[in-house]
Each structure stands twice: as structure tokens, then as C-alpha cells.
Amino acid sequence: MTNDAAVATAASLSLYFLTFNCARTLVEPEALGAYLFQALPRPSPSPKPTGNDAFQDGTAGPRATASSSASFSTPEHIALPDVLVLSLQEIAPVAESFLGGSHLEPYLERIRRAVDYAVSRAVDDNDISTANPEIQSDEESDGNTDRSARRPQSEHSTREENTHLLRRHRAKVAKHDASSRPIYKNIIVRNVGMTALMIFMREDQIDRIAHIHTAGVGLGLWGMGNKGAVGVKLGLLPSPPPAGRGTQEDYANVTEVAFVAAHLAPMEDGLSSRNEDWNNIARGLVFTPLRENALRYIKGQKPIRDHSSATTRHTVSTPSGAHSAEAEAERTRPVQADEAEPLLHDSVAEDDNDNHNSNVPLYSGLYSPSTSYVFFGGDLNYRTSDRGPSPDDHKLYPQPTSDQTSKMHFSHLLANDQLTREMKAGHVLQGFREARITFPPTYKYSSKQPALVPDEALDQWAWSPHRWPSWCDRILVFDGGLNAHSGSTAPSSSSSSSPSSPDITLPTNKYSHVYTALPVMPTSDHRPVALSINVPLRPEVRRAEALSRDDGLSGEDDLRVSPPLEMDPLWREKRSAGRRKELAVGVLAYLGLTWEGNGLLLATIIGAVGGWLLLRSVLAG
Structure with a gap:
């Protein structure tokens, strides 16, 4: 094994990706924060799955899956991830989302408060398995897993009453020393209209950032962002460099990881529109570099002051020796969209961007030879029926049960999932894979659904009768796909049983991961969905270039080299017009x-x- 290979093998990234449709409403920080890290593996060993924790085939159910892997935790603590990514749809009403800036800030600040609350609970308590102590009954603490014995008194209470229970945790937040350095820094916020992407990173990991590229595409009417996608690519060094600046060898081993937040067309009969939205994302999501001074600002470095260059726009720095609350707030302020505006020319001089990795193209699409992983999450809106429900169809909607043979078990509805069908047909998200779904549909819940109550404490889900319950909120992973496994172009009706249908399930033996849905929040009819995963860091440029020599494959076999769709040459003009x-x-x-x-x-x-x-x-x- 070469030294480069050894470095790439040893380094890894712990990642937590959460997607949530905020329903154009200010989120309740305590409610979201109490459950935000629910997908993190638990530190204690899991007992053998029983009752609602196991499916009929003996495999782990939703709760057991969330506890089955402890690869990023220790017996004493729940280890927080290196990177926290939040994909947010309908982050705010139309006016605030489209105008952005100070109009959007109150909605983003609620999300940051939720993250702070979640981190404070994890750090102070090292116990995030139960968001509300009152929900756990004496019977459950004694090992009783019977559903009726675990039903909380607040199950049928209003959303306001459930939320009030969480406010008892406010005192714990006060324990957190506000003057201390925060564990996470919100390094960047990007939005295209009503779809936003917020990335938080542990402060002890920020120096691993080699480069940041951003992209956005509008999918709504006239290319506007009422529906859309926004992306960020992080170039990561194998480890934080001792002096804050990587060596030439470090930059030769940069691993590029892409994150995309998306919101596609709605309605059961909108399948063709959703597929077209995917095509527009694959063609129009073009990543361009962050300005050099914005990157330096994120890493706490002094800006380059070059008055002759229009690319050194962001020159805010914390005064030397400043320790006031205002200075701390300025230091931890995330880079906003206007500060992260991409370069307007086709080249970067070495003097202007000495951190630029020459192996990484200045412009790249979603599929790129330099990108090792793509995490794609959002309200993808794929449904479980091609038509809207009839007046009596709501009687067939799934309800809580651990018996997979029951017609009320959600697995029967999952078999009709449009996204699974379209991916197997090779129509969308070619090369992407998804962890096995072990949680109920994430949409659409009625106002009668108790908020903040875990599934195992419920004996009924309150569905909206005019929509089929569906897994609209999804997170998928691309880790280097081959055309031979990307599915045929045959119609969906015949491709499901075709031998060429791809394996779209994320392998459990390759990645340690947890994939689950959080409880219903008080402010939305969608459930948040979270993926916790550990991935090895690996530079892909050399691999992609060496395929034909070392792997016996041609470049055309790799989707990063030969993407399913070419970049739209008018991507910039379309985004500017939409803006x-x-x-x-x-x-x-x-x-x-x-x-x-x-x-x-x-x-x-x-x-x-x-x-x-x-x-x-x-x-x-």
C-alpha cells in the first residue's frame, strides 16, 4: 500500500444529514433540538430486538436500528459528528425566502438555536435517547416493551401541551457557558428561494477544509426557487493540519464531498414533473468556487486585501485581542449567500487562491471525477400512488403494528414507492443508493397527530385523508457508481424485474449508518428524516483517471467521468434570470x-x- 493510500484509508468523516420541510413556519428550537440527534448511535449495547423493535424476519426495527451501531461512540459518551448538514425546504414564506438577507435571518436563527439546544443536551447530559423524560414510563424502564404500557399520558394532548413539556429543559441550556467557544460553527448558509442548506462543522475540524464550491438551481415557475436545489462541495484534508495550513502532500489527498438540498414537484400525479426536476438538477447544478477571502474568514484566517481584485470582497475580521460578546458573535457568524458569491471569471491566479487544489476543476457538475461522495436529501415528493386517494382510501392507510403480515403495516405501502421504482428503472438519481427504510411514511400528517411522540408510544397515526401517506423526505448517497449498474432506460413497468436493475440499497457492511425519521414536529405536516453515517475519506481524481489502467474499466463506465446528463451551458443565465x-x-x-x-x-x-x-x-x- 502506498503512503497516499494509507492516508486515505486511515482518515474518515462522521456525518449527520437531516432533511426537514419547515412548512414556511418558524420552527420551535426546543422541539427540533430535543430530537435532532436521534439518529446518532447509542453508546450502550442494544438488547435483542423484541416487540416493536423487530420485524417479522428477525431484523432490527426502527428503534433497534438506531441503537445497533456504536462505531462513532464510546461507552461513556455519544460522539457528535464532524459535520452536521441540514437540508431545509419551505424554510420561510415566499416573501422572506425570495428576498433573503435580513428577511430570512429569523428563520435561520431558529434553526441555529435548535442545533445549539441539541448540542447542549448531548454535551451536558450524554443522553439523547429520550427527548421527554415524561414519555418514558416506569414499565419501559423495567424492560416492558408492550405498546399500551408505554403510552404517555400526553399522547392525545394538543401540540402546545406536548411542546410545553419540552420547555422544562430550558434550564439545562442555561448551564452551557455562552462565553466559551461553541462546539459547532455554522460555516455556510446557501439558499435558492425556499430551499436552504446549512452546514455546521466541529471547530476542531474546520482547518481540514481545503476548498468550498457552491451551486444552485431554481425548479419552480420561470426558474424561480419556490422549488429548487442548492449544493455545497467541501474539499477535506485527511486531518486538521498542525499549523492551520495543509502541505502540498495534504492537498494531493483532498477528498471532495458534496451535499445537496432539494425540493421537487408535488402531488401524486406529478411523477413526470419530479423526474424532469431531477434532470434539471443534474444539468443545472454547477458548482463554482467560494471567494478566497470568504474561505479564509470561515477558517479564522486574515483576509487578503487586494484592492485591485474584485474577488477579495469579504474582508471582515475580528480585531486582535477582542473578546467581547460582539466579537464572538462576529467570529462565529456563518458565511451568507452574498458573501459566498462564486467567482465571475474562469480562472484563479495562484497568488489569489493559494489553497486551491489544482486537481479539482473550477467548474463541476453533480457528477464529477473529483467528488468522492454526494449526499442528496430533501422533500423529493415521490409518492406511493400515481393518483390521489378516493374518499374511502384513507381506511387503508397504515397504522402502528409490528406484524408485517398485517395489511396495516407500512411495508405494504412502501412497495408502491415511486422513487424506488424510478431509481430501479434508471430514470432518476442514477448511481445513488439509500439505506433501508424502517420507519413509517413521513408525509402527510393531520393536525390531530400528537407532536413530539415517538412511534413506539403511539397506537395510531393521524393521516391527512386527501394525500396518500408517502416517504416524501429522503436522503440518498452516491459513492461512485458505474453505468453498468445504473439501470436500464426501459419503462418502469418492465424494469422492476429486469436483471439489469441496479442495487439501490446502501450496504450495511460498507458503511456504519443509521437512517430514521424523527417524530412529528409541532409546526409541520412532514417528519424530519436523518442519516448518521461514517465514510472513509478518499481522493478520487487519481482513481477516476486510472480506471482503464488499474481497474480494467474504461472511463465511460464511471458515472463521474461519463455522467448520465451533461451540464446545461446556459446554467448561469437561467439562474440569474430566475433570481x-x-x-x-x-x-x-x-x-x-x-x-x-x-x-x-x-x-x-x-x-x-x-x-x-x-x-x-x-x-x-
Whole structure:
């Protein structure tokens, strides 16, 4: 084994990816934060699955799966991941999302508070297995797993009452020393309209960042971002360099990991629109480099002040010796979309970007030879039926049961999942794989569904009758796929049994992972979905170039070398045009749909009428 190979094998990345449709509403930080890390492996060994913890075939059910792997934990502590990625759809109403900036900030700040709350609970308590102590009954603590014995008193209470129980944890947040360095830094926030991507990184890992590339594409009307996708690629060194700056050998072993948040077309009969949205993402999501000073700012380095260059835009730094609360807030402030604006020219001079890895292209698509992994998550909106439900179909909706032979078990509905069918047919997400789904549908819950109550404590799910319960919220992983395994182009009806259908299941023997759904939140009819995974870091540029020499394969066999769809040459023009329309619609929505906008519009009208009356009186006199 070469030294390079040894380094790539030894280094790894612990990642936590969560997707959540926020329903255009301010999230409740305590509610989301209490369950945010539910997919982290538990430190204690798991007992043999029983009752609701096991399926009929003896494999682990949802709760057992969440406890079955302890590869990133120790017996004493729950280890927090290196990188936390949040894919957020409908992050805010149209006006705030399209205008962005200070209008969007209150919604993002609620998410940061949820992360802070989750981290504080994990650090202070080292116990995140039960979000609400009152939900765990005496019978459960004695090992009784019977559903009726574990039903909480608050099961049929209102969402407000359930949320009130969580507020008892506020005192624990106060234990956290606000003046200390935070464990996580929100390194970047990007949004395309109502779809946002927030990336948090452990502060002791931030120096591993070699480069950051960003991308966005609008999928809504006229290319606007009411539906869309936003992506970030992180180039990561094998380990944090001692002096904060990697060596040339370190940069030769950079591993590029991509994260994408997406929101596709809705409705049961919108399958073709969703597939077209995927095509537009694969073609229009083009990644370009972050400005050098923005990257230096993220890593706490002094900016390069070059007044002759338009690429050194971000020059904010914390004054030397500053330890005030304002300085700390400025130091930990994430890079916003305007600060992370990509370069506007086709090349980067070595003097302007001495951290740039020459092995990584300045422009790249979703499939790229330099990218080792792509994590793709969001409200993909794929349903379990091609038509809307009839008035009596709600009687067939799944309900909590551990008996897989029961017609009410959710596995029977999962067999009709559109996304699984389309992936096996090779129509969408070619080369991607998904962990086995062991949780109930994530959409659409009615207002009668108790919030913040785990599935094992429920004997009924309250579904909205006018939508088929579906796994709309998904997280998929691309780790280097081959065309030979990407599925045929045959119609879906015949491809499901075709020998060429790809294996779309993430292997458990290759990656230690947990894939689960959080409980229903008080503010949304979607359930958050989380993936906790450990992946080896591996530079892929050399592998992709050496396929024909070392692996006996041609470059055409690798989807990163020969992607299923080519990049759209007009991607920049389309995104710019969509952004201009977003601003126009955002202004109109702000004036017409918000109290502040209504007040501004009314004041403008009154001022205009008053000015006209004054002018007329002056002219008449």
C-alpha cells in the first residue's frame, strides 16, 4: 500500500444529514433540538430486538436500528459528528425566502438555536435517547416493551401541551457557558428561494477544509426557487493540519464531498414533473468556487486585501485581542449567500487562491471525477400512488403494528414507492443508493397527530385523508457508481424485474449508518428524516483517471467521468434570470402578504395622495 493510500484509508468523516420541510413556519428550537440527534448511535449495547423493535424476519426495527451501531461512540459518551448538514425546504414564506438577507435571518436563527439546544443536551447530559423524560414510563424502564404500557399520558394532548413539556429543559441550556467557544460553527448558509442548506462543522475540524464550491438551481415557475436545489462541495484534508495550513502532500489527498438540498414537484400525479426536476438538477447544478477571502474568514484566517481584485470582497475580521460578546458573535457568524458569491471569471491566479487544489476543476457538475461522495436529501415528493386517494382510501392507510403480515403495516405501502421504482428503472438519481427504510411514511400528517411522540408510544397515526401517506423526505448517497449498474432506460413497468436493475440499497457492511425519521414536529405536516453515517475519506481524481489502467474499466463506465446528463451551458443565465424574478415576486409578496409590507404600502399610498393634494392646493392658490 502506498503512503497516499494509507492516508486515505486511515482518515474518515462522521456525518449527520437531516432533511426537514419547515412548512414556511418558524420552527420551535426546543422541539427540533430535543430530537435532532436521534439518529446518532447509542453508546450502550442494544438488547435483542423484541416487540416493536423487530420485524417479522428477525431484523432490527426502527428503534433497534438506531441503537445497533456504536462505531462513532464510546461507552461513556455519544460522539457528535464532524459535520452536521441540514437540508431545509419551505424554510420561510415566499416573501422572506425570495428576498433573503435580513428577511430570512429569523428563520435561520431558529434553526441555529435548535442545533445549539441539541448540542447542549448531548454535551451536558450524554443522553439523547429520550427527548421527554415524561414519555418514558416506569414499565419501559423495567424492560416492558408492550405498546399500551408505554403510552404517555400526553399522547392525545394538543401540540402546545406536548411542546410545553419540552420547555422544562430550558434550564439545562442555561448551564452551557455562552462565553466559551461553541462546539459547532455554522460555516455556510446557501439558499435558492425556499430551499436552504446549512452546514455546521466541529471547530476542531474546520482547518481540514481545503476548498468550498457552491451551486444552485431554481425548479419552480420561470426558474424561480419556490422549488429548487442548492449544493455545497467541501474539499477535506485527511486531518486538521498542525499549523492551520495543509502541505502540498495534504492537498494531493483532498477528498471532495458534496451535499445537496432539494425540493421537487408535488402531488401524486406529478411523477413526470419530479423526474424532469431531477434532470434539471443534474444539468443545472454547477458548482463554482467560494471567494478566497470568504474561505479564509470561515477558517479564522486574515483576509487578503487586494484592492485591485474584485474577488477579495469579504474582508471582515475580528480585531486582535477582542473578546467581547460582539466579537464572538462576529467570529462565529456563518458565511451568507452574498458573501459566498462564486467567482465571475474562469480562472484563479495562484497568488489569489493559494489553497486551491489544482486537481479539482473550477467548474463541476453533480457528477464529477473529483467528488468522492454526494449526499442528496430533501422533500423529493415521490409518492406511493400515481393518483390521489378516493374518499374511502384513507381506511387503508397504515397504522402502528409490528406484524408485517398485517395489511396495516407500512411495508405494504412502501412497495408502491415511486422513487424506488424510478431509481430501479434508471430514470432518476442514477448511481445513488439509500439505506433501508424502517420507519413509517413521513408525509402527510393531520393536525390531530400528537407532536413530539415517538412511534413506539403511539397506537395510531393521524393521516391527512386527501394525500396518500408517502416517504416524501429522503436522503440518498452516491459513492461512485458505474453505468453498468445504473439501470436500464426501459419503462418502469418492465424494469422492476429486469436483471439489469441496479442495487439501490446502501450496504450495511460498507458503511456504519443509521437512517430514521424523527417524530412529528409541532409546526409541520412532514417528519424530519436523518442519516448518521461514517465514510472513509478518499481522493478520487487519481482513481477516476486510472480506471482503464488499474481497474480494467474504461472511463465511460464511471458515472463521474461519463455522467448520465451533461451540464446545461446556459446554467448561469437561467439562474440569474430566475433570481431577478424571485426579487420581483418577493417584493410584491412582501407588500401584499406581510404586515410590514402592508404598512409600508399604506404609508406610500397616503404619502402619495397627500402630496398630490398639497400640490393641487398650491397650484390652485
